[in-house]
Amino acid sequence: MTAIAPPPAADAPPARPALGDRLRRFAPLSPTLAAVAILVVLFVGAELTFGNFITPRNLSALLLDNAYLIMLAVGLTFVILTGGIDLSVGSVMAFTGILGAKMLADGIPVLVVLPAMILGGAAIGALIGALVQYFDVQPFIASLAGLFLARGFAFVVSLSSIRVEDPVVLWLQSTRLRIGDWYLTPTGIIALLVVAIAAAVLRWTRFGRTVYAIGGSEQSARLMGLAVGRTKVIVYLISGVCGGLAGLMLTAYSGAGYPLNGVGTELDAIAAVVIGGTLLAGGQGYVLGSLVGVLVYGGIKSVISFTGADQSWTRIIIGGLLLLFIIVQRLIVARADRR
Amino acid sequence: MRAVLRSRLLWPVLALVALVVVNTVARPSFLGITVRDGELYGSLIDILRNSAPLMLVALGMTIVIATRGIDLSVGAIMAVSGSVSLTFIDSSSDPDGVGTVMIAIAMGVALALLLGVWNGFLVAVLGIQPIIATLVLMLAGRGVALLITDGFITTVTSAPYRFMAQGYLVGLPFALYVSLVAIAVIVLLERRTALGMLTEAVGINPSASRLAGVRSRGIVWGAYIASGVLSGVAGILYSSNIMAADANAAGLYIELYAILAVVLGGTSLMGGRFSIVGTVIGVLTIQTLLSTITFLGVPPAVSPVFMAAAVIIVVLIQSPRVHGWTSAAAARLRARRTPERTEVTA
Numbered sequence A: 001m002t003a004i005a006p007p008p009a010a011d012a013p014p015a016r017p018a019l020g021d022r023l024r025r026f027a028p029l030s031p032t033l034a035a036v037a038i039l040v041v042l043f044v045g046a047e048l049t050f051g052n053f054i055t056p057r058n059l060s061a062l063l064l065d066n067a068y069l070i071m072l073a074v075g076l077t078f079v080i081l082t083g084g085i086d087l088s089v090g091s092v093m094a095f096t097g098i099l100g101a102k103m104l105a106d107g108i109p110v111l112v113v114l115p116a117m118i119l120g121g122a123a124i125g126a127l128i129g130a131l132v133q134y135f136d137v138q139p140f141i142a143s144l145a146g147l148f149l150a151r152g153f154a155f156v157v158s159l160s161s162i163r164v165e166d167p168v169v170l171w172l173q174s175t176r177l178r179i180g181d182w183y184l185t186p187t188g189i190i191a192l193l194v195v196a197i198a199a200a201v202l203r204w205t206r207f208g209r210t211v212y213a214i215g216g217s218e219q220s221a222r223l224m225g226l227a228v229g230r231t232k233v234i235v236y237l238i239s240g241v242c243g244g245l246a247g248l249m250l251t252a253y254s255g256a257g258y259p260l261n262g263v264g265t266e267l268d269a270i271a272a273v274v275i276g277g278t279l280l281a282g283g284q285g286y287v288l289g290s291l292v293g294v295l296v297y298g299g300i301k302s303v304i305s306f307t308g309a310d311q312s313w314t315r316i317i318i319g320g321l322l323l324l325f326i327i328v329q330r331l332i333v334a335r336a337d338r339r
Numbered sequence B: 001m002r003a004v005l006r007s008r009l010l011w012p013v014l015a016l017v018a019l020v021v022v023n024t025v026a027r028p029s030f031l032g033i034t035v036r037d038g039e040l041y042g043s044l045i046d047i048l049r050n051s052a053p054l055m056l057v058a059l060g061m062t063i064v065i066a067t068r069g070i071d072l073s074v075g076a077i078m079a080v081s082g083s084v085s086l087t088f089i090d091s092s093s094d095p096d097g098v099g100t101v102m103i104a105i106a107m108g109v110a111l112a113l114l115l116g117v118w119n120g121f122l123v124a125v126l127g128i129q130p131i132i133a134t135l136v137l138m139l140a141g142r143g144v145a146l147l148i149t150d151g152f153i154t155t156v157t158s159a160p161y162r163f164m165a166q167g168y169l170v171g172l173p174f175a176l177y178v179s180l181v182a183i184a185v186i187v188l189l190e191r192r193t194a195l196g197m198l199t200e201a202v203g204i205n206p207s208a209s210r211l212a213g214v215r216s217r218g219i220v221w222g223a224y225i226a227s228g229v230l231s232g233v234a235g236i237l238y239s240s241n242i243m244a245a246d247a248n249a250a251g252l253y254i255e256l257y258a259i260l261a262v263v264l265g266g267t268s269l270m271g272g273r274f275s276i277v278g279t280v281i282g283v284l285t286i287q288t289l290l291s292t293i294t295f296l297g298v299p300p301a302v303s304p305v306f307m308a309a310a311v312i313i314v315v316l317i318q319s320p321r322v323h324g325w326t327s328a329a330a331a332r333l334r335a336r337r338t339p340e341r342t343e344v345t346a
Helices: A015-050 A056-065 A067-081 A089-105 A110-134 A139-157 A167-174 A186-204 A206-216 A218-223 A228-254 A265-275 A287-307 A312-338 B002-006 B010-026 B043-050 B052-066 B074-091 B098-125 B130-148 B159-166 B174-191 B195-204 B206-211 B216-242 B254-264 B276-295 B300-318 B320-337 B339-345
Strands: A177-179 A182-184 B034-036 B039-041
Touching (some): A015 A287, A015 A312, A056 A182, A056 A186, A056 A287, A067 A186, A067 A206, A067 A228, A089 A110, A089 A228, A089 A265, A186 A206, A186 A287, B010 B276, B039 B043, B043 B052, B043 B276, B052 B074, B052 B174, B052 B195, B074 B098, B074 B216, B159 B216, B174 B276, B195 B206, B195 B216, B254 B276
């Protein structure tokens, strides 16, 4: 970069623009790095306070307890990157969870049930995407319809909790691949795999770059001849599929389907994505950041249970953190606008 | 006729009338109003009474949406104001005293006002996207309400407080008066002064209106404060109806119902022109729909499916693409009927 830099103009000191350029390239990363810093501070602080926080057991449990939220946050990241929003994720998770539990209770083989759960989520996602793209409905309202629809369907399937006794589903949760005191469950592996796939898709595929382009400026993306319409529908579809997978995770985790699961989870997921450094205006952010965001969320929850304080503090602190990150983002955007 | 057809209120009114007709056919007693001890009772009265909290919240939401914003925190503010009021009454030595109840209500509404000021500060001064700015309080607010009530559902017995939602005044439910007063105040403020026009100006083009000398910051801020106060009163009505402060259930999803009511009433989420009458009709439509669902024997839990259907139908009716289809179909129909005229014009 410095080697090909043009000779400095007479009236400007040469070092500053180069440094600014170099820093500017990292500007999109800074919220995510801030999230990582908060995660580290949170964990180190908790370790210093309690003395037994950073243990393999505790950290492994963090992944296990929040696997479902990771799935939702990954799907939501795609949607938010295009500048949209998906409020339906928590309800979709509840719907697919109770649907799976009901089908298993009716004796339908698990090989049919799992695809059905994912398809159920995908169908609601596709409906939202179609409303947004083809009928010009605002994402907020379209996904609101999805929220109501999925929650209602969940209650249509069953009004009460259904236990799951299927060995395959329970295996996802109960199997522990141990390395010393560390362990990973199949749910954790699926969650990490999905994060890796999503990160690769966003980074290296034409579709992924289109997602960022739409978030940057939908108009420009369209003028560049990118497949804007198709991409926008697909991001909601992805969010729905992730909702379906999250339903599976939560059902495996709790050993039951329950139609009231995940009330308000959409907010947790949005908060995790924003804390992870994705701009709500779209066009900037990372799936790995969302993973960090979920871990911050889970970390705060587990710190609060360590202190024995009331869990209602979790939401207050998450709200406060969210505010902090929004203000940071606001400053970044304001600086970008000024240039 | 053309003016009627073009009116933005046509569809909301038709929807409300259709619901009332369906109800009356299914249950002829629906329209009946009985008088007992000089007080009116009946399904319609129930709908009017039960719609009060949603009415207040939706009125505030209308103003906020007109400024091109949105207030997601209304449900959380309801939970906070109800919790504060009931906790104060619970801890006071004289829960039945009118003075105690007045102070409790004042505390709840004052706190709601503060929360509205906070939302407005984030949006109008810091320039944060409204969805996100109010999301902060939506998340944190219920936590605060839970802290106020210590995580319990605070229940009290206090006759004056109960009166708010369940009492009657001159034959009509007191809650109905509350919503009528709120509607009147908002209409007077927004339509009899320039405030309404300025609000629309800010919603249509914030920077142009600022350049034209509209103090948009104050107007946007005021909208969030109004929404906060109205939500606070709604929270008190809600807690008075069940005589309990339930930090988790109070106002749950009411932001969504309120937004739906505003959109049903023909106010665009893109800001700008708004219709208070439309919102009132939207609220009544939603409340009638909810009561219809209950009457049909559908478990209340399943009612979101109907709400989803309502949302989808409404947005499709408003969608430009569907408009394109219907006007194209209408044009084809007209062309077929009067071929000679199309030739002349062509």
